[in-house]
Amino acid sequence: MFKKLSAVLLAASFVAAPVFANDHGEHGDAAVAQAFIKEIQADQSGYAGMKGAAFFQELSKGQKPRATVVTCSDSRVHTNMLDKTPEGDLFMIRNIGNQAATALGSVQYGVNHLNSSLLLIIGHSKCGAIAAAAASDSDKAKLEAPIQKELQTIGKVTADIEGVKTNVNNQVAAAKKEFADKVKAGHLIIVGAVYDFANDMKQGPGKLNVINVNGETDAAKITAALSAKAAASEHAHH
């Protein structure tokens, strides 16, 4: 991606100034946007061609996503790191700091109306929202009011991987309260995880570490809870 971008910028320097040029350089430059939308269109038509008409006909019938997923908007976090076929299967909610509180209606829609069996809340290493939430009040006051408002619901965290974990655990706790009946009835499992591309948790770079299941944070109990549920669901299918 960076290589591609550099090549585009290099090429752009030899052509006349683009129509929408501004002074912002590499980021926030219309020339970058123009090149990127061409790249997106090419990738997208490749995707549409590869998937074929039958695939889209199937999608048109409706969706039954097995999971409602709340992740951070961070550009380093995407569904291809956890699901090869996310279409129709992952109901995605993304915002800064992977919060249920700032997008509760969307989460409710996925869980209550689309009946996802899994609510997956994913934080990640090097999260800017967590760092911003951990900043001093005077630093936060410099941010736009709507950003401040979205950060407020993160609560008290530290600006490191522990803060990321604290936030994920808080999100799971809030979701467990919100969907208490479904969890109790065994219709919903809430899983909190950290996508650790920085390997801050020393479990391997890029690993998705499950740190919380229905409020349980003990590693051995998490493993037991997930395999017991898997066994129960397998049993139900036989």
Ligand SMILES: [Zn+2]
């Ligand atoms: Zn983030």
